[in-house]
Amino acid sequence: MKLRSLTAAAIATTLALGSGVVSADLTFPSLSYRTGAYAPNGIPFADGYADYFTMLNERDGGIGGAKINFIECETGYNTEKGVECYESTKGEGALLYQPLSTGITYQLIPKATADGIPVHSMGYGRTSAANGKVFSHIFNYPGNYWDAASIIIKHILDEEGGDIKDKNIALVYHNSAYGKEPIRTLEELAKKHGYKLTLLAVDHPGQEQKSQWLQIRRERPDYVLMWGWGVMNQVAIQEAANIRYPMDKFIGVWWSSSENDVIPSGSGANGYKAINFHGVGDDFGVYDDLRKYVVDTGKAAGDGSNLGTVLYNRGMYAAVLAAEAARTAQEIHGVAEINASQMRDGMEALKIDQTRMAELGLADFGPEINVTCESHGGPGQAAIQQWDAESKTWKLITDFAGADRDVIDALIAEDSAAFAAENSITPRSC
Amino acid sequence: MFYRESGDFKSNYAADQQTFPIKFDRIGVAIFLVFAFFIVPFIINDYWEKSIIVPVLVWSLAALGLNILTGYCGLVSLGTGGFMAVGAYASYKLTTSFPELNMFLVILFSGGITALVGILFGLPSLRIKGFYLAVATLAAQFFLIWLFNKVPWFYNSSASGMITVPERTIFGIAVTGSNSPPWATYLFCLIFVVVFAVIARNLTRGRLGRSWMAIRDMDIAAEIIGVAPLSAKLSAFAISSFYIGLSGALFFSVYLGAAEPTEAFGIDKSFLVLFMIIIGGLGSIFGSFIGAAFMFLLPVLFKNIMVGGFGWPTDMVQHLIFMLVGALIMFFLIVEPHGLAQLWRVTKEKLRLWPFPH
Numbered sequence: 001m002k003l004r005s006l007t008a009a010a011i012a013t014t015l016a017l018g019s020g021v022v023s024a025d026l027t028f029p030s031l032s033y034r035t036g037a038y039a040p041n042g043i044p045f046a047d048g049y050a051d052y053f054t055m056l057n058e059r060d061g062g063i064g065g066a067k068i069n070f071i072e073c074e075t076g077y078n079t080e081k082g083v084e085c086y087e088s089t090k091g092e093g094a095l096l097y098q099p100l101s102t103g104i105t106y107q108l109i110p111k112a113t114a115d116g117i118p119v120h121s122m123g124y125g126r127t128s129a130a131n132g133k134v135f136s137h138i139f140n141y142p143g144n145y146w147d148a149a150s151i152i153i154k155h156i157l158d159e160e161g162g163d164i165k166d167k168n169i170a171l172v173y174h175n176s177a178y179g180k181e182p183i184r185t186l187e188e189l190a191k192k193h194g195y196k197l198t199l200l201a202v203d204h205p206g207q208e209q210k211s212q213w214l215q216i217r218r219e220r221p222d223y224v225l226m227w228g229w230g231v232m233n234q235v236a237i238q239e240a241a242n243i244r245y246p247m248d249k250f251i252g253v254w255w256s257s258s259e260n261d262v263i264p265s266g267s268g269a270n271g272y273k274a275i276n277f278h279g280v281g282d283d284f285g286v287y288d289d290l291r292k293y294v295v296d297t298g299k300a301a302g303d304g305s306n307l308g309t310v311l312y313n314r315g316m317y318a319a320v321l322a323a324e325a326a327r328t329a330q331e332i333h334g335v336a337e338i339n340a341s342q343m344r345d346g347m348e349a350l351k352i353d354q355t356r357m358a359e360l361g362l363a364d365f366g367p368e369i370n371v372t373c374e375s376h377g378g379p380g381q382a383a384i385q386q387w388d389a390e391s392k393t394w395k396l397i398t399d400f401a402g403a404d405r406d407v408i409d410a411l412i413a414e415d416s417a418a419f420a421a422e423n424s425i426t427p428r429s430c
Numbered sequence: 431m432f433y434r435e436s437g438d439f440k441s442n443y444a445a446d447q448q449t450f451p452i453k454f455d456r457i458g459v460a461i462f463l464v465f466a467f468f469i470v471p472f473i474i475n476d477y478w479e480k481s482i483i484v485p486v487l488v489w490s491l492a493a494l495g496l497n498i499l500t501g502y503c504g505l506v507s508l509g510t511g512g513f514m515a516v517g518a519y520a521s522y523k524l525t526t527s528f529p530e531l532n533m534f535l536v537i538l539f540s541g542g543i544t545a546l547v548g549i550l551f552g553l554p555s556l557r558i559k560g561f562y563l564a565v566a567t568l569a570a571q572f573f574l575i576w577l578f579n580k581v582p583w584f585y586n587s588s589a590s591g592m593i594t595v596p597e598r599t600i601f602g603i604a605v606t607g608s609n610s611p612p613w614a615t616y617l618f619c620l621i622f623v624v625v626f627a628v629i630a631r632n633l634t635r636g637r638l639g640r641s642w643m644a645i646r647d648m649d650i651a652a653e654i655i656g657v658a659p660l661s662a663k664l665s666a667f668a669i670s671s672f673y674i675g676l677s678g679a680l681f682f683s684v685y686l687g688a689a690e691p692t693e694a695f696g697i698d699k700s701f702l703v704l705f706m707i708i709i710g711g712l713g714s715i716f717g718s719f720i721g722a723a724f725m726f727l728l729p730v731l732f733k734n735i736m737v738g739g740f741g742w743p744t745d746m747v748q749h750l751i752f753m754l755v756g757a758l759i760m761f762f763l764i765v766e767p768h769g770l771a772q773l774w775r776v777t778k779e780k781l782r783l784w785p786f787p788h
Contacts, residue, residue, distance in 0.1 A: 032744065034744060043745075072743075073744060074737075074745060074747070076748065078693070079693060080485070083481065083686065084480070087477045087480045088738075091476075106594065106688045106690075107687065109688075110594070110607060111687070113608065127589075176591075177590035177592040181589065183589075423597070423607075
């Protein structure tokens, strides 16, 4: 009796551990995180990503006539859980992975390439993946960290009238692969422009930043840049407000640019700047459809309160780019139910101009996108946004501008060549 | 009825002292090993390899290592994550510096390097014990992670500080990197785990293991009867760190393939392994395995049931898992404070007597 029930339990366990394989139309897994220290930023992104796909299913019946099968998997921003999520969803015919974590992206780069599934690390992940000759399955359009670093420095140049020689610029960064990415670029740019770079690392999860801000208070750098994520952003902005650091000299990367990061500091955060590669607010046509088909029918992934926030917009934009790539792939291959390798072709041939953006209800939302075989990095354009604490809104204060291509392209070529040598990859000829 | 020792007579000391004195156990273990070595490699797929079996094997090895230190020698360590990082970075430096080196040797040398580091951080154990030692090993955890994050030599000055394993083959079959077939990585890990579990089992039954246990039970008494605390404690630290180093090397090179120190080897990993041996059973080889399986598989199991089976929202499931796993840990510790291994021992006793419990 006991043995039999043990056996039954063992069999039940075995079945439950293995993941079921379901054939589906167009499978888009979402490796999201709605729990843990990074949840404040993970939730709005995941909501935007999910809601746009739901809207396509409700409004158009999917993409090009094929329904979308959307699977969400919780990673908690943890690499091991990310691997588990990847392995458990890839069997269902996953077309594309967007892990929203630089650590998980690094894990997936070799795995997904071997499995032939594209990864779109939109504005994060390994920067040199922009070189499509080496990274055949990895895309990071419309911009990467090194673009961001360069555009921020350009903005500072504009502010300072073109001369930042002997200025002191500090970088407060998340002490991980993600936070370390811009350092090399900032060092190169320091050589070119003659500013002094101070590096201040903040360890995971980022609640403890007293000593870093004490140092900033003592040294009074002319500008502070931030590569933060999750609760680290809120704490840093609060600490900056506490030491009365001038907020308009404090510039975050696009992952330190959401409402969740600035609202806790109240009026202290007024004037805080961040870079962004897409538009802000909900004054876009697509929101009418999102409200009509998703939020009002109760199908929203979250409670619907995140619509129009920066990270919701970004999640939605990620889904837009994925859906457009799938549409391109359908056109190229002439089938509605594409597979992962066809999806990759679609991403590599992705072209979105302003007319198409207007059709999508996203007029002037972001720069035009033109992915090619050599360049998986997209236009690399971004604008600076500024926080208005009074009206609780972000406002773009510059136009979308490009990065210092001389510096960035050389760095990308160098880093991707190192990766190719390490992993004995022969670059494709494009 | 099932679990008889009657009629199983031993006529020499070797037979009497064997690891599994009961025939039923021997047959069971033999069948299990045959299944693990000759059947599983043919049916294993990517999901089972990467998400279930290989991580459990790797964590078992780490739990085995910590159990030697904490369970057998009574020295509490919170530096497991740091020592795993030593193993991982050692294997990374060895594979990238000596591309021709056989992967088996790489893993073994990584364990050896970790053993040296373990001895170094074990030195304070000669003067301090209990919670104070736990704090000293906590320092090892933070120092080692800081070191690997700070010094570019350890990560070959890569832009992001991330280490990525290059592809390495054994007999022409990749065991690391993304092109390695699931059965190869599985067998690679299994060989290490089986061999070193047997070694651990025999170590703990021999002179060394007995000196550890003597120190654990009462160090002054042990010293009086002639057990040298220096060699006992440092050997426990060395061998424990060797195992943890092996597991760290496998964790990085076979299981994950890429890692960064803060995320992959943080303090939470030290606690995880400590929980594994407490749940599994302190001072038990079997307990290390069952504890590792319990702590690693339970969340995956719940996730698959609740998200895959019932289709509940992922965030709610994640919160439920935290609560359920926590509740189950408390439940098992209340039912059996000596861990799951003791539960198994009691079950075995009952099976022996069944159906005549008196």
